[in-house]
Amino acid sequence: GAVVSQHPSWVICKSGTSVKIECRSLDFQATTMFWYRQFPKQSLMLMATSNEGSKATYEQGVEKDKFLINHASLTLSTLTVTSAHPEDSSFYICSARRPTGNYEQYFGPGTRLTVT
Amino acid sequence: GESVGLHLPTLSVQEGDNSIINCAYSNSASDYFIWYKQESGKGPQFIIDIRSNMDKRQGQRVTVLLNKTVKHLSLQIAATQPGDSAVYFCAENRSGGYNKLIFGAGTRLAVHP
Numbered sequence: 733g734a735v736v737s738q739h740p741s742w743v744i745c746k747s748g749t750s751v752k753i754e755c756r757s758l759d760f761q762a763t764t765m766f767w768y769r770q771f772p773k774q775s776l777m778l779m780a781t782s783n784e785g786s787k788a789t790y791e792q793g794v795e796k797d798k799f800l801i802n803h804a805s806l807t808l809s810t811l812t813v814t815s816a817h818p819e820d821s822s823f824y825i826c827s828a829r830r831p832t833g834n835y836e837q838y839f840g841p842g843t844r845l846t847v848t
Numbered sequence: 849g850e851s852v853g854l855h856l857p858t859l860s861v862q863e864g865d866n867s868i869i870n871c872a873y874s875n876s877a878s879d880y881f882i883w884y885k886q887e888s889g890k891g892p893q894f895i896i897d898i899r900s901n902m903d904k905r906q907g908q909r910v911t912v913l914l915n916k917t918v919k920h921l922s923l924q925i926a927a928t929q930p931g932d933s934a935v936y937f938c939a940e941n942r943s944g945g946y947n948k949l950i951f952g953a954g955t956r957l958a959v960h961p
Contacts, residue, residue, distance in 0.1 A: 736891075764905050776951045778949070827891075827949075834917045836882065836894060839884075839893070841890055842890065
């Protein structure tokens with residue numbers, strides 16, 4: 733299967749600071765990437781759909797000014813959590829989808845964010 | 849964000865037994881379904897998929913059944929092994945727009961020797 737990486741794998745930051753998480757598709761060009769958030773013992777919740785060269789589409793209830801998404805190239809999407817608070821502590825997972833073929837998404841390993 | 853349910857039921861099985869994990873999906877217009885396996889602290893791993901024009905698909909030790917009438921999906925794992933212990937999620941593809949995946953609540957599979 734395709735390889736998607738995330739960086740960092742874990743990060744601890746202080747309340748009020750911003751954190752950037754990178755998602756890269758390593759062996760294919762992804763016109764569409766997705767960002768999910770997962771709290772402990774819960775399912776993945778889609779936050780936003782990231783499209784190369786255009787604005788991200790956010791799910792209902794997700795603050796676009798707090799979770800900034802930039803899909804600058806066909807292999808890189810970034811999620812910036814601005815003015816992080818302890819309630820933003822979560823597991824953030826990205827996925828990438830090939831521009832052709834089926835709808836399968838290839839998932840990254842996730843980033844554990846802890847806000848103190 | 850959208851998700852289905854906030855509970856994580858557990859299925860406990862003996863090593864060597866067959867496991868059946870069930871999932872109810874919500875949108876009758878969903879056209880593609882995927883089962884994912886997620887181990888602790890890792891991203892979801894693709895197991896098997898099925899399109900809405902099929903009712904059964906088999907892989908290596910796994911079978912997915914789709915019942916569109918009652919919007920039900922199941923994952924069958926044959927001869928369950930300790931390495932199968934993980935959380936399993938079904939996901940439905942909502943067509944239209946960017947074809948986003950909506951994940952089910954998940955089931956924890958615990959395999960006992």
